[in-house]
Amino acid sequence: MTNTVLTADRLCAGHGGTRVVHDLDLHVDSGEIVALIGPNGAGKTTTLMTLAGVVASQSGSVAIGGVVMTSPLHIRARRGLAVVTQERSVFMGLSVRDNLRLGSGPPEDALELFPELEALQGRKAGVLSGGEQQMLTMGRALASKPKVLLVDELSIGLAPQVVSRLLDALTVAASTGVGILLVEQKLDQALAVSNRAYLMRRGHIEFEAPSADLRTRTEDVHRMYLSNS
């Protein structure tokens, strides 16, 4: 039996009086990595932030683990939602160890996922590389054993091998049952790691497809859907 951990039902959202996301339906099942792809300005980040409770929805609903949520992010976090963004939410002045202790899960779980952090525990997070900070952010988020992880633009500013390492960790997390929604500009990497993809344009989901089907036609997908022209 599939276990749906995240559902958006006719979700509308935007900024101020402007609507950016229109009647969006999507779902993520436990253990699944789902990519949300689309050209710049399509509304992917706004969608993710609305699912997270950071941007208020205008209408429609969001459910986590089958429970409809209207609460802000910190309450959704208690219900099993975690978010990783390009901003890397670490406390720069605190050590890696203290950053991990401040998470809501066991630090050892984060270290198991990212053994690279073991030797860095005494260092201040602010002196880590961007990739190490992102490992810290992701390790801490996944140690909290979320049902759902929302990931926004992981690859920005990071070397390709670091991005691959982080995406591998998402695959490990998904194998333990976490459902992951991934917004990623790099189409090849998004499709390589995901099971399914939604393609978004101008605030609408245009189609949904198994990532394996899209992998064989990434050039077409780029030309037809991802260019802003």
Ligand SMILES: Nc1ncnc2c1ncn2[C@@H]1O[C@H](COP(=O)(O)OP(=O)(O)OP(=O)(O)O)[C@@H](O)[C@H]1O
């Ligand atoms: N805080 C904000 N206030 C006002 N408008 C915003 C805000 N954030 C985004 N927008 C607008 O909403 C629209 C969708 O932006 P959004 O960042 O969600 O798209 P995106 O698909 O994530 O794009 P990108 O790939 O470039 O990050 C854009 O027109 C953008 O200018």
